[in-house]
Amino acid sequence: MKIRYILKIFLSAAVTALCAGCGKDSFDMPDYYTRTASTELGQRIVDGSGDYITHVKDDTSTKVADGVTMVEMGILDPDGHAVRFFLYTVALGPASVISASPSGEAEAEKLSLMAGDVENQGRYTVLGGVSAGEDAATSGSFFAILNDGSAVCLSADEYAGYEDKIISGAGGYAHLVENGYILPQTDDATQARSAAGVSDDGNEVYLLVVDGGDFYYSNGIGCDDLALLMRGCGASDAIALSSGAEVTAIWRNIRSETLFEPLNRPSDKGLEAEISGGLIIVQ
Secondary structure (H helix, E strand, O other): OHHHHHHHHHHHHHHHHHHHOOOOOOOOOOOOOOOOOOOHHHHHHHHHOOOOOOEEEEEEEEEEEOOEEEEEEEEEOOOOOEEEEEEEEEEEOOEEEEEEOOOOOOOOEEHHHHHHHHHHOOOOOEEEEEEOOOOHHHOOEEEEEEOOOOEEEEEHHHHHHHHHHEEEEEEEOEEEEEOOEEOOOOOOOOEOEEEEEEOOOOOEEEEEEEOOOEOOOEOOEOHHHHHHHHHHHOOOEEEEEEEHHHOOEEEEOOOOOOOEEEOOOOOOOOOOOEEOOEEEEEO
């Protein structure tokens, strides 16, 4: 009888504990969570992206060259999921951004090889780059460097008005931010994504890659949150460039046999994918 009575109490307590968690659609934020970054640019991203970043795990800022900085951040999103992203900030003048495409008749090529082709032409020193969409003229949105040296991120219906001013550019699949305002999105699947943004005066460019596909490392991001993150980076206007396994960021590694290699961890088991185009940071 005594054993049966104790068992009854135990089961009652277990059911009570289980039901106490029923119906919760969010988690209780632990006391050790912090929204304090260790770098100035990292903190600007935290403060500018609304409530998207709930915890900063780590952040580093590296000066790549005059006018070019790379920030890596590991954070937790509002669901408590790990997210890792890489941001290039490019001050136009000391550096610039050009489009890159596969060599020869190839329809797709690794971004690291495209960067090598640009370097081998002898006109530029390549500093880094990110994966992008297809030709700006045929995409839903586009990024472009204009003949006055400034940059724009605009929707496809504005392309015709800028076509004769564009020096170089790339297409994207979604317009995220316009004049500082977040635009409504229809694609909110959580996955790896790349994006481009420009400052209010068009003199600074932000190239972002968010990794995805790995629960413990980085889960990815939806377009609504990507817009928040781009605005936090400083973008007054921003577009989404590529998504899924194609998403790649590269950096210049003089110790590498190919000179350029992935900076991020592509979601296809870390393997760099062949893509249709990219944006390359050059001096």
